[in-house]
Amino acid sequence: MAVKSLPPQSKKRVIRSWKSWIKDVNEDDVQTLNKDNQCFAIEIASPNRNKPLNDSSGTFQISSDGNLVILDGRKDIVWSTNLSSSLANFSAVLLDTGNLVLQDNSNGAYVWESFQHASDSFLPTMRLFVDVNRNEKNVLTSWTSPDDPAPGRFAMKLMPDLAGTYILKDGNIPYWYSGPWNGQRFIRLPGMRSLYNDGTTVGSDSPGTAYYMFNVPNSSVLQYYVLTSSGVVEEMEWSYEKKTWDVTSTRNECDIYGKCGSFGSCDARESPICTCFRGFSPKAEDEWEAGNWTSGCTRETPLKCEHNNSLGKEDEFLKMEGVGLPDHYILFPIDKDCRGACLGDCSCIAYAVVTGIGCMHWSHNLTDVVKFASGGEDLYVRLAYSQLHKKRDRRVIIATTVVLGSILIGLCTYFAQKKLSNYRARKYKKGLIFSQRKESELEELPVVRFETLSNATENFDRTKMLGEGGFGPVYKGKLPDGQEIAVKRLARSSNQGAEEFMNEVMVISKLQHHNLVRLIGCCVEHEEKMLVYEYMPNGSLDAFLFGSHKREFLNWQTRKSIVEGICRGLLYLHRDSRLKIIHRDLKASNILLDEELNPKISDFGMARIFGGKADQANTTRVVGTYGYMSPEYAHRGIFSEKSDVYSFGILLLEIVSGKKNSSFCDEDQQFLTAYAWKLWNEGKITNLMDPAMCDSAIEDDIVRYANVGLLCVQEIAADRPNTSTVLSMLSCEIVELPHPKQPAFVGIQSSQSTEPSSNDVTISIVGGR
Known part of the structure; x- marks a missing residue:
């Protein structure tokens, strides 16, 4: 049951809590009441997040068997509390906290509570919990997108035995970690206020259980938390002055789990934000210099105990002050000598002593260590003796420098100049020096x-x-x-x-x-x-086209206008501009819509300019988006005007169908192009039409546009029409259209890919063959 404040544009029936209004609010009243917006409301259409009501004909009531139910317009149950009790003497009450409860009128007991079934919002007195013994939990789950309440990619859950809170991405990938509870706060949240100031309570009723709740002692403060579709927990506080909810929490890049990889420390105040621990160096130097730190760091000098060296000096510990400790720790009894116990165990690579928790040991890679501006804990990392005592050797270096004097100065000067020259060369190669290009290219x-x-x-x-x-x-x-x-x-x-x-x-x-x-x-x-x-006020085309209530704004005439506008923009790039330009990343997310839904092609970071009379080129660096790439480009690195035509054909079929090529699935058909080809051969191509526009579409138009789309995605580039011909076909200047040949079903996997395969992500380091 989603309990939230409704946005001003909402037109749903809602129930308000006692302190604000005791009434059913009609649709016409919602706009007025939300000007104050000082209470929580229940969206009636959202308890079943995967199957919301599609219209306003639903009803919310207590059934004859005592269950809370939501019925659609046909009186079919779309959601129920599913209580097995046969009692019917129940009543539904929305408490001042925002908790909707089903109450037994005979004794006042709550038989069902919405707070036990959290969605994306965490309200005062709500309890998040986990019980591994009963296999029960109450977790926050994000929305799929800001306007789609279906369960999204992120979930926030509490670990048993107070071991901390995680935000997990895609089911089990850590995205954020709070650290364990020390009795006052989660140790990786140094700015968290004390128990007595913010009313936070974290506890465990028995081994294998934990719960987390908060209250706001000051009744004039309205506050709650929400797990957004992007995986961020935002603290929302009501502003009486602005009459709106303010986001009072912040997040930085170091909050993302494992930003700097293993044995790397993240400090959002520094640039670059990631550094290796002392005694460690980057595993992949090129990636590290390019700003991709997730591969982490590796130890420069092996530990003594790893090689059973009885002659070397004992390993020692490097003290790192004020950091957020990593996870996967082992707790040792508090009365043990924490340092001595770690030193005596070769598998122990770090330790910490934390008030309220005790002695913590680590035997795995230290991942997700964060440096705080204030607060934090002290982490002791095991290093070889030589790594901690290099300074003592400076006397030898100084003596040698005095003796060799001028020779060493000359050598140092030589190597310094050489190093500086190499550094400048690397920076130029990466495109980070603009001095030679800036004046000529930016002057206009x-x-x-x-x-x-x-x-x-x-x-x-x-x-x-x-x-x-x-x-x-x-x-x-x-x-x-x-x-x-x-x-x-x-x-x-x-x-x-x-x-x-x-x-x-x-x-x-x-x-x-x-x-x-x-x-x-x-x-x-x-x-x-x-x-x-x-600024484009209507954002990108994909936000309208795929799985959104905004699709209703895209009737057939609007879609035709968008298709023809994209084609005109593409024709300008290919034929009419001073430069012949191949876009190489044409897709729905790169089409922006102005206030009148006119399309604008954007994102020219991957574009290539053709000089002279050239109309085709080859590259060893394939860039673009899988699912929109032509086969000759994806497999051989050959691109031309026909590469963009292929991408346009995919986009055209998506606009007609309202379905994304990358996420399409119908029986054994893996791609939208395969499904369209099947319908074409069966004479059922009109079935491709998006049901959202069935009242406005003209059947002949659908057939023509689908035909053009299939002509654009033919496997052989020479068979595809050029952009000028495509525009003539769409505008009916060419009346009779040729029959398309079988499309290229380009998969999302590539034998040359070194990146995760995805139709939604632009890739830029795939070798053409």
């Missing part, structure tokens, strides 16, 4: 000051984030003159992007077309690289 594009963009986005506040792509986050902002903008900020941790950033600047700054997103300016200050675009 306005340069926006960093301070201006920081002010426009409220210092890049998370609430201003529109989304996050492969190169970094995109923020909404407003310039001093009132113009709304979208700021694409290249993440410092991105292992791709600097080259693509300059590519996008060079390409899009020279393009002007109604169906291409307009680049307003760029910023290359403070080691930041940012692009400033015109």
Whole structure:
């Protein structure tokens, strides 16, 4: 049962708690009542998150057997409390806490509580718990997306015996970790207020159990927590002044589990944020320099006990102060000598003594160590003796330096210059030095000051984030003159992007077309690289097209207009602009919609410019998105105008069907293209049509557009029409269309891929063969 405050645009019947209103609120009243929004409400359509009601004809009632039920318009039960009791003397009560309870009128006992079935929201007095003995738990589960309440990728659950709280991604992948409970706070949350200040209670009723709840002692403060669809726990506090919920918690990059890999320490205040422990070095130097630290670090000098060396000196411990301790620890009795016990066990690689918990040992890789500005614990990491006493050898070095004097200075100068030269060469190769390109390529594009963009986005506040792509986050902002903008900020941790950033600047700054997103300016200050675009209020096409209530806005005429607009933009890139440009990453998420749902092609980071009369090229660096790649490009690295035509064909079939090629599944058909080909051969191609637009679509149009889509995705590039021909086919300038040949069913796996295969993720390091 989802218990939340409803957004102003909501048009559902809700029940309000006693202190605010005791009444059923009609649809017309919701807009007015939400101006105050000072209480929690129950969305009647959301108890069964996987099967919500599709209209307003549902009813919420107590059935004859005493169960709370939701009925659809046909009076079929879509959700029930499923109590086995035959008693019928029950009543439903919404408590002031937001807890909806089913109460036995004979004794006042609660026989069912919504707080025992948490969704994504954690309210005061609600109890999250785990009981491994009874196999019972109450966990937070995120929504799939901000507007889809179905269970999403993230779940927050408490570990038994007070071992901490995890946010897990995709079922079992750690995404965030709180550390164990020490009686006052979770030890990896140094800023967590004490038990007596914030009313937090964490406890265990018996071995294998744990529970977590909080209360707000100050009754004037309205507060709750929500696990968002992106895996972030946000603290929500009601602002009486602004009459809205404020997000009062923050998150940084180091909060993501394992950001720096094993034996790496993360400090959000530093740049780069990841460093190896003393005595350790990066496992993959190239990845580390590129900002991908997840491979972690490896020990430089083996421990004495690992080689049974009786002659060497004993291992010692490096003290790391004020850190968040890793998980997978072993507890030792508090009366033991923690250091001595660890030193006497060769498998023990670190220890810590924590007030309220005791002696903690680690025998596995130390993953997810975070450096805090204040607070935290002291971690003692086992190192070889030589790693901790290198400073003592400086006397020898100094003496040698005095004797050899000028020779060593000369050598040092030589090697320093050589190292500096190599460093500059590496930076140039990675695209991080713009000095030779900046003046010539940016001279026609306005340069926006960093301070201006920081002010426009409220210092890049998370609430201003529109989304996050492969190169970094995109923020909404407003310039001093009132113009709304979208700021694409290249993440410092991105292992791709600097080259693509300059590519996008060079390409899009020279393009002007109604169906291409307009680049307003760029910023290359403070080691930041940012692009400033015109703001598109309706976001990307995929947010409308796939699994969203927004699909109802896409009637057939609107979809036709979007398809033809994309095609005109593509024709401009291929034929009409000063430069012939192949986009190489055309997909629904890269099509933005303005306030009138006009399409704009965006994200030119992967685009390639053709010089002279060339119309085809080969690359050893395949970039783009699986599922939209043409076969000749995915397998041989050959790209041309026909590569974009293939991607356009996939996109056209998606727009007609409302289904994503990558996630499509129908019997034995793995891809939308295969399903469309099957329907075409069976003479049932109209079945491809999205049911959401059945009242507005014209059958002949559906057949024509599906035909064009199948022509665009034919396996052999020469068989596909060019962009100009595609536009003529869509606008009926070409009346008779050829029969398509079998499409290319390009799978999401690639023998050359070194990245996780996904149709939703843009990849850029796949070798063409």
